[in-house]
Amino acid sequence: MISRKLIKVALLGVWAVFMAGWLVYGIQSRTVATSAAEPSAPKGTEVAYNQDDYVGSDTCATCHEDQFKAFSKTKHSKLTQVKDWKDKAKGCESCHGPGRAHVEEADPTKIISFKDKTAKQVSESCLTCHAGKEDHNNFRRSEHLRNNVGCTDCHSPHGSPNHPTKVGSITYPAIDSEDNPGPATVKMLKVSEPQLCMSCHQQTKAQFSQPFHHKVLEGQMKCSDCHNAHGGFELxxxxxxxxxxxxxxxxxxxxxxxxxxxxxxxxxxxxATCHNTHGSTNPKMLKRNQVRQLCLECHTAIFDSPAPGVPSFHRQDNASYQNCTNCHVRIHGSNTHPAFFR
Ligand code: HEC
Ligand code: HEC
Ligand code: HEC
Ligand code: HEC
Ligand code: HEC
Ligand code: HEC
Ligand code: HEC
Ligand code: HEC
Ligand code: HEC
Ligand code: HEC
Incomplete structure (x- = not known):
């Protein structure tokens, strides 16, 4: 009991430190983002822009109709109506930088282009605004960004051109058609979950196809119910x-x-010590075929383990002792019995 309490206290401590860090970090990045008179340009291209250099999204629309159409359905396009963002968000030019020179000289090099930018560089341009958000604080050190998977590998920067009002399909398999939209329409995702995730994590499809599984392929759960695609503090x-x-x-x-x-x-x-949470060939998504095997991996006197060996009256040649959870019913913990009988 004592050691368990200690663990809890320690976890709580770690959590508290993280939360404090989060807060400070969040406030700092927010101050940076909001105190800047201009929307920040992508890192490495920071220059002082003149207000007159901005032409507005409507001007861009005259030549880039497709991007404008998709963009105008996103939250980004509506930021100019949001109090906190009114003077900071500049429509297309929030990301692409001021466009006057590009428009007047009809010069494609006079606009911030992301063509030759790495996933990290593109993500940094998003993080100029998004880093202060709790969900994204950890993105820079996430497994994704560290492996060059950036914001626009999952999100479409201009928003989806399709089905802006339908909820995203999370039903597998995706067939890209009008009636069965594959492309996501929520959160500007390029493709709906789980297809989005499975396009890279192909092995998970087989895992969720095992006889016992969480119903992700059936569309009843999403990968992001259990994972934060933006990274976090956990493995x-x-x-x-x-x-x-x-x-x-x-x-x-x-x-x-x-x-x-x-x-x-x-x-x-x-x-996850005992369960394969994506799916398993064993009932209850257990890691082992027989419950007994699972228990005896720890409850064996041979190993130096904190788990006590099974009492000697548990004759393993006696079939009635083989199904451990017949007697140790409350295997996840009990309020009334130390050996989890009830
Ligand atoms: C007068 C027409 C015109 C207007 C207005 C215009 N553009 Fe362009 N833009 C072009 C042309 C032409 C190209 C080069 C061909 C192409 O990539 O489509 C281009 C290319 C681009 C590119 C790609 C650059 C590259 O090489 O990767 C971006 C990004 C871009 N424009 C953004 C904008 C933004 C943002 C605005 C509004 C501030 C804007 N444009 C307004 C004509 C225009
Ligand atoms: C949230 C940031 C963001 C906003 C806002 C934005 N863009 Fe882009 N734009 C990008 C990124 C990132 C790319 C690189 C393409 C990619 O990664 O798919 C891009 C690419 C482009 C291109 C190159 C062709 C293409 O589609 O790849 C054009 C042209 C363009 N944007 C025009 C616009 C116009 C016009 C607007 C406003 C209606 C706009 N963008 C708003 C981030 C943005
Ligand atoms: C000018 C600041 C700014 C930049 C730059 C920016 N965003 Fe945003 N973005 C916002 C704000 C503000 C919201 C609205 C947040 C909210 O409603 O909670 C938002 C919302 C979003 C949403 C949620 C959309 C929804 O429908 O709920 C996504 C996804 C997103 N941004 C992705 C990106 C990506 C990817 C980039 C870079 C290509 C980017 N943003 C660049 C400010 C920005
Ligand atoms: C590996 C894929 C992936 C990457 C990379 C990614 N996102 Fe997301 N993002 C998602 C998914 C999936 C959701 C929707 C989660 C949900 O449905 O709850 C989401 C949701 C969001 C939202 C909406 C959050 C909300 O609570 O409404 C914003 C904003 C956002 N992402 C911004 C970003 C930005 C900025 C980056 C880069 C710094 C980024 N994302 C990178 C997959 C990704
Ligand atoms: C563009 C490809 C791509 C997409 C899309 C993508 N991922 Fe990843 N993901 C990766 C790569 C690459 C890694 C790091 C290498 C690895 O562990 O496979 C990774 C790592 C992970 C990890 C951590 C694995 C570990 O061992 O720590 C998880 C969990 C994960 N992704 C979940 C998701 C989820 C959930 C989605 C959908 C919202 C998603 N991914 C979308 C490419 C992608
Ligand atoms: C029921 C919760 C749950 C759902 C839903 C879920 N995961 Fe996981 N996933 C986990 C847990 C827990 C782990 C860690 C397993 C471990 O440590 O043994 C994990 C591990 C991973 C890993 C690391 C792989 C490895 O072998 O270490 C990847 C990649 C991943 N998940 C991707 C996905 C994708 C993609 C989806 C959706 C198709 C998804 N997950 C849905 C709970 C879930
Ligand atoms: C020490 C191994 C072990 C660990 C750790 C474990 N489980 Fe189990 N779990 C089992 C066994 C064994 C069964 C099957 C019980 C049976 O046969 O009746 C089971 C069954 C289940 C079931 C289905 C039956 C029921 O009681 O609802 C769920 C749901 C479940 N576990 C969730 C969890 C969750 C959530 C966690 C983490 C909090 C967890 N398990 C941790 C061993 C474990
Ligand atoms: C979003 C809700 C949700 C989350 C999060 C979730 N589960 Fe489940 N889980 C379910 C549902 C619903 C079922 C049963 C229905 C089904 O077959 O999908 C289930 C079934 C199970 C079963 C099998 C129960 C049986 O009787 O066969 C186990 C074991 C289990 N979950 C363990 C876990 C573990 C471990 C995690 C964390 C990694 C987890 N679940 C996270 C919703 C969830
Ligand atoms: C990952 C290792 C592990 C697995 C797997 C495992 N246990 Fe345990 N078990 C332990 C540890 C450690 C203790 C705690 C011993 C203590 O509190 O001193 C314990 C305690 C117990 C106790 C209570 C002992 C007592 O009287 O204090 C019982 C009964 C038990 N386990 C049964 C099972 C059964 C049945 C299974 C299989 C469903 C199982 N365990 C699976 C590690 C494990
Ligand atoms: C027929 C019912 C029954 C079955 C089946 C059974 N046990 Fe037990 N188990 C008991 C009883 C009775 C005790 C003693 C409880 C007590 O001391 O209060 C016990 C005690 C234990 C203890 C605690 C030992 C200690 O020193 O504290 C462990 C560990 C244990 N069993 C593991 C298992 C494992 C593993 C299996 C499956 C291989 C299993 N049991 C199957 C009835 C059973």
Missing amino acids: KNARLSVGADAVCVKCHTDKQGPFVYEHLPITTEGC
């Missing part, structure tokens, strides 16, 4: 807060505890 970009299991107990609330009698690995190692 595997999981969406967790305090402790390793928060993402799971958000839905499986009965497993949350705290229990009077905790089963230690659940609080220390997390749900």
Whole structure:
């Protein structure tokens, strides 16, 4: 019990430090973003722009109709009506920089282009505004950005030209048609989940096709229910807060505890110690074919493990002792029995 409390206290401490860091960081980046008289240009191209250098999105529209049409349905296009952003967001020119020279001289080199920019550079231009947001603070050190997957690998910078009013389809498989939209229409995603994620993480499709699985392919859950694509403090970009299991107990609330009698690995190692959370060939998405195998991996006297070996009366040649959870029913923790009988 004591060690568990200690762990909790330690976790809480770590969390508190992170939150403090977050706050400070958020406030700092927000101050930077909002105190600037001009919208920041992408990093490396910072120059003082003159207000007169901006021509406005309507001017761009005269030559770039497609981009304008898609853009005008996004939140970005409406920022000029939002109090906090009125003077800072400049429509197309928020990202592309002031366009007067480009327009007047009809010179494609006189506008910020992202053609030759890396995923990191493009992302930095988005982060000039988005870094202050809680969700994106961690993007710079996320598995994604570190592997050159930037904002525009998942988001379409101008928004989707299709179905702006329909909710995104998360039904697999995607067939790109008018009736069954593949391209996402929410959050400016290029493609809906899970297709978006599976286009790169192909192995997950096989995992979610296993006999026992979370219903992601069926469209009842999304990858982002469990993962934060923008990165976070946890391994595997999981969406967790305090402790390793928060993402799971958000839905499986009965497993949350705290229990009077905790089963230690659940609080220390997390749900994925025993479950393959994408999918498994074993019932209950267990990692092992037989429950017994799973238990005996830890509950064996041979190993130097905090788990006690099974009592000697558990004769393993006796079939009635093989199905451990027949008796140890409350395997995730119990409030009434130290050996999880009820
Ligand atoms: C008078 C017509 C005209 C107007 C107005 C105009 N552009 Fe262009 N723009 C062009 C032409 C022509 C090109 C080069 C051909 C192409 O890429 O379509 C171009 C290219 C671009 C490119 C691609 C540059 C590259 O090489 O990657 C961007 C980005 C761009 N324009 C943004 C804008 C923005 C933002 C505005 C409004 C501030 C704007 N344009 C207004 C004509 C125009
Ligand atoms: C949120 C930032 C952002 C805004 C706002 C934005 N763009 Fe872009 N634009 C980009 C990025 C990033 C690219 C690079 C293409 C890509 O990654 O798909 C791009 C590419 C372009 C191109 C090159 C051709 C193409 O589509 O790849 C043109 C032309 C263009 N934008 C015009 C515009 C116009 C016109 C507007 C306003 C109606 C606008 N953009 C608003 C970020 C933005
Ligand atoms: C001028 C500042 C600014 C820049 C630059 C900017 N954004 Fe945004 N963006 C915003 C604001 C403000 C919102 C609205 C936030 C809200 O409503 O919570 C927003 C909203 C969004 C949304 C949510 C759209 C929705 O429908 O909910 C996405 C996705 C997004 N931005 C992606 C990007 C990407 C990708 C880039 C870079 C290519 C970018 N942004 C560049 C300010 C900016
Ligand atoms: C690996 C794919 C991926 C990358 C890379 C990515 N996003 Fe997202 N983003 C998503 C998904 C998926 C959602 C929708 C999550 C949901 O439905 O709750 C989202 C949501 C958003 C939202 C809306 C958040 C909200 O709560 O409404 C914004 C804003 C946003 N992203 C901006 C960005 C910016 C800026 C970057 C780069 C710094 C970026 N994203 C990089 C996948 C990605
Ligand atoms: C453009 C390709 C691409 C897209 C789209 C993409 N990812 Fe990734 N993702 C990667 C790469 C590359 C890595 C880092 C290398 C790796 O672990 O595979 C990564 C890493 C991850 C990781 C961490 C893996 C680890 O071992 O720590 C998770 C979780 C993840 N992605 C989930 C998602 C989710 C959820 C989506 C959809 C919202 C998504 N990805 C969309 C390419 C992509
Ligand atoms: C029910 C929650 C849940 C859902 C839904 C989910 N994941 Fe995961 N995913 C996890 C957990 C938990 C881990 C960490 C597993 C571990 O540590 O053994 C993980 C690990 C990963 C990894 C790292 C792979 C590895 O072998 O280490 C990737 C990549 C990933 N998920 C992508 C996805 C994609 C793509 C989707 C949607 C198609 C998705 N996940 C949906 C919970 C989920
Ligand atoms: C968004 C809600 C949600 C989240 C988050 C979630 N689950 Fe589930 N989980 C479900 C639903 C709904 C079912 C049962 C229906 C089904 O078959 O999809 C389920 C089924 C399961 C089952 C199988 C139950 C059975 O009787 O066969 C296990 C085990 C499981 N989840 C573990 C986890 C773990 C571990 C995590 C965290 C990595 C997690 N879940 C995250 C919603 C969720
Ligand atoms: C020590 C191994 C172990 C860990 C860790 C573990 N589970 Fe389980 N879980 C099991 C076993 C064994 C079963 C099957 C019980 C049975 O056969 O009746 C199971 C069954 C389940 C079920 C389906 C049956 C039910 O009771 O609803 C869900 C849902 C579930 N676990 C969720 C979770 C979640 C969420 C976590 C993390 C908080 C977790 N598990 C951690 C071993 C574990
Ligand atoms: C990842 C390792 C691990 C797995 C797998 C595991 N356990 Fe445990 N188990 C432990 C540890 C560690 C303890 C805590 C011992 C303590 O509190 O001193 C424990 C405690 C117990 C206890 C209570 C012992 C007591 O009286 O204090 C029982 C009963 C138990 N486990 C049964 C099972 C069963 C049945 C399974 C299979 C469904 C299982 N365990 C799977 C590690 C594990
Ligand atoms: C027929 C019912 C039954 C089955 C099946 C069963 N157990 Fe037990 N188990 C018990 C009883 C009774 C105790 C003693 C409880 C007590 O001391 O209060 C016990 C105690 C334990 C303990 C605690 C040992 C300690 O020193 O504190 C562990 C660990 C354990 N069992 C693991 C298992 C494992 C692993 C399996 C499956 C291979 C299993 N049990 C199957 C009835 C069962």
